[in-house]
Amino acid sequence: MVNCSSALRVIVGVAMLAACSGCGTGRPATVAVTGTVTYQGRPVEGADVRFMGKSGPIATGTTDAQGRFTLRTFAAGDGAVPGEYTVLISKTEKVIDPRNPDNPYPLSRNLLPERYGNPVASGLTATVKSGEKNDFTFPLTD
DSSP states (O other): OOOHHHHHHHHHHHHHHHHHTTOSOOOOOOBOOEEEEEETTEEOSSOEEEEEESSSOOEEEEOOTTSEEEOBSSSTTOOBOSEEEEEEEEOEEEEOOTTOTTOSSOEEEESSOGGGGOTTTOOOEEEEOTTSOOEEEEEEOO
């Protein structure tokens, strides 16, 4: 005779295993990505760096005083999913609208050539590979 309590435990256990077969982060694997951004030969501090693939998550970072960045996709410093990327780099500052100085929402002014922040015109690319050092240098010019 089958004990209903034992059978129920087995059924619940199997159901939990089936439900958890997809458990985990559900995220694609990432690899560490670092790099340097310079403009006119000098490090750029405070630039936003974005790696945009054809599909999948975007990886982002911000440059420090030496122009160095570390990318994150899901958590600080986790890098990017391996693949090919268009790289976008921008640095903006907030300015008062001269036509409306009382506007509580300041305007943004780009401090780098605008093409570097445009996915169609940036011309910057990177290929992130598993098992390799993914350290990129982006020397920006006018």
